[in-house]
Amino acid sequence: MTIKTPTLNVGGLGADPLTERIKEKQKKWKYKIAVLSGKGGVGKSTVAVNLAAALAKKGYHVGLLDADIHGPNVAKMLGVEKADVLAERMEDGRFEMLPPMNDFLGQITPIKVMSMGFLVGEDQPVIWRGPLVTKAIKQLLGDVKWGELDFMIIDFPPGTGDEILTVVQNVQLDAAVIVTTPQEVALLDTGKAVNMMKKMEVPYIAVIENMSYLICPHCGNEIDLFGKGGGKKLAEKEGVDFLGEVPIDLKAREASDAGIPIVLYGDTPAAKAFMEIAEKLVKKLEELKGESEEQEKTE
Numbered sequence: 001m002t003i004k005t006p007t008l009n010v011g012g013l014g015a016d017p018l019t020e021r022i023k024e025k026q027k028k029w030k031y032k033i034a035v036l037s038g039k040g041g042v043g044k045s046t047v048a049v050n051l052a053a054a055l056a057k058k059g060y061h062v063g064l065l066d067a068d069i070h071g072p073n074v075a076k077m078l079g080v081e082k083a084d085v086l087a088e089r090m091e092d093g094r095f096e097m098l099p100p101m102n103d104f105l106g107q108i109t110p111i112k113v114m115s116m117g118f119l120v121g122e123d124q125p126v127i128w129r130g131p132l133v134t135k136a137i138k139q140l141l142g143d144v145k146w147g148e149l150d151f152m153i154i155d156f157p158p159g160t161g162d163e164i165l166t167v168v169q170n171v172q173l174d175a176a177v178i179v180t181t182p183q184e185v186a187l188l189d190t191g192k193a194v195n196m197m198k199k200m201e202v203p204y205i206a207v208i209e210n211m212s213y214l215i216c217p218h219c220g221n222e223i224d225l226f227g228k229g230g231g232k233k234l235a236e237k238e239g240v241d242f243l244g245e246v247p248i249d250l251k252a253r254e255a256s257d258a259g260i261p262i263v264l265y266g267d268t269p270a271a272k273a274f275m276e277i278a279e280k281l282v283k284k285l286e287e288l289k290g291e292s293e294e295q296e297k298t299e
């Protein structure tokens, strides 16, 4: 039976079966990936959405959770912001939310999306304190019928606040992808995010540099608007992987306003960069999984 879901139940804090449900659910998610940044506006949601779409284009089952409670925009970037969230009654009598999906007219394996954006009005600001944010994120993980996924991608607000702490405490992340732009200020903040992920012992940490350069629409030359090579240098300094550079793409804004990820919008330099980055990420995660399974066998 399906009914239209009312709103999140953010009351009642403390230890609860929700934590257990999150533990159980994540057993069905092969790779859990956090996408974060130290600084706002660097294109973190653009990266999360395009990684999700690139992986789904390759046939993987992808779930995308927008954990940016205060400024959710992933649903809009995936063209599902007006979707109704239905709920289904479970065997134990609880209701679980069914994540809206989009397969972009059959071009990709449907991406399942869940966001606070579905549950609050479009122009409604969410003014919540830490414990409520924590509870909401846990519900978006544990009270949603995510099912089997190859990749669960979680997009966070900028910085290192309650959202990321909640997820790290409840989900065994396989990877943290940290997005930066090449400027010094962004790199400083990115360094902080990398170090937080190291402290949290996330097994694989990688940097993506977004808005690396602009390709002149007239002469085709690369213009380094914000400097060059900072993301790679930072990754080397911190001893983490560098997954690649994404250029500024004049079609990116157009695509995001149209609710279509850039990787599905056209064969542009940014689209190619995202596809390559997704391939590298899959390869790296499979290598690491293989290594850890080998290690388990020998123990």
Ligand SMILES: Nc1ncnc2c1ncn2[C@@H]1O[C@H](COP(=O)(O)OP(=O)(O)OP(=O)(O)O)[C@@H](O)[C@H]1O
Binding pocket: 037, 039, 040, 041, 042, 043, 044, 045, 046, 047, 068, 071, 073, 156, 157, 158, 210, 211, 246, 247, 248, 249, 250, 252, 253, 256, 270
């Ligand atoms: N490579 C790119 N080329 C052109 N525009 C881009 C690119 N990446 C992101 N943008 C644009 O920059 C703006 C900010 O991107 P986005 O919302 O992804 O950033 P964010 O880091 O998630 O922001 P916030 O800090 O608000 O969460 C958007 O309008 C997006 O379309």
